[in-house]
Amino acid sequence: MIQKQTLTFLKDLVVNNNRDWFLANKERYDEARENVIGLTGDIISKLHLIDAGVNPDLDPKKCVMRIYRDIRFSKNKTPYKNNFGVSIPSSGLRLGGVEYYLHIQPGKSFIAGGYWMPQGDHLKAIRQEIDYNAADLKKIIDDKEFINLFGEFRSQEQLKTAPRDYDADNENIALLKLKSFIVTHPLTDKALLKNNIADEIVGLCSKIYPLNVFLKTAIA
Known part of the structure; x- marks a missing residue:
């Protein structure tokens, strides 16, 4: 589960996004990160049984x-993200590609899966798989x-x-584009604070799993 103080830290970071405050609150950050790491480990062990x-x-x-x-090429010069992002690859050890992704941000948390912005040969292969199958x-x-869980798949950027x-x-063509x-x-803040949130997240990932299989087959 996510601890309430983890969400509180992220809320405070939004209004104090500067190096001095962060260094003064480094212990809070370390505790929040360890909380997220603990949840991630629980998810990985359970998710392996599904995928x-x-x-x-x-x-x-x-x-x-x-x-x-x-911040080198960004107009936004705040030094810290206001969220924790967790990438769990659907195969291997390399992050990115076909994956499950957990985003923890007060009021804006979510679980996701699939392949975000594939490039080159992977994009070509996925489009070919769509065309054929x-x-x-x-x-x-x-x-x-x-x-009902994820909305209309075709409504993504085309x-x-x-x-x-x-x-x-x-x-x-709507899929090919x-x-x-x-x-x-x-994921609501209330849900993240529940003892069984890892099980709920893995349950959602089980619904994403067939999509990830299709995408992995395409780029294999």
């Missing part, structure tokens, strides 16, 4: 992303329960025109 591709030896510390922002993907994303090598009148292949489900 065998999730490596049970994943180091939860490495799955929790850095809180320090890269769209029925398999549509069986997943058009399931009533899936839509290209303005058909991708190269595909006709605009292709019956699956997608830039990302992800789903998200919100």
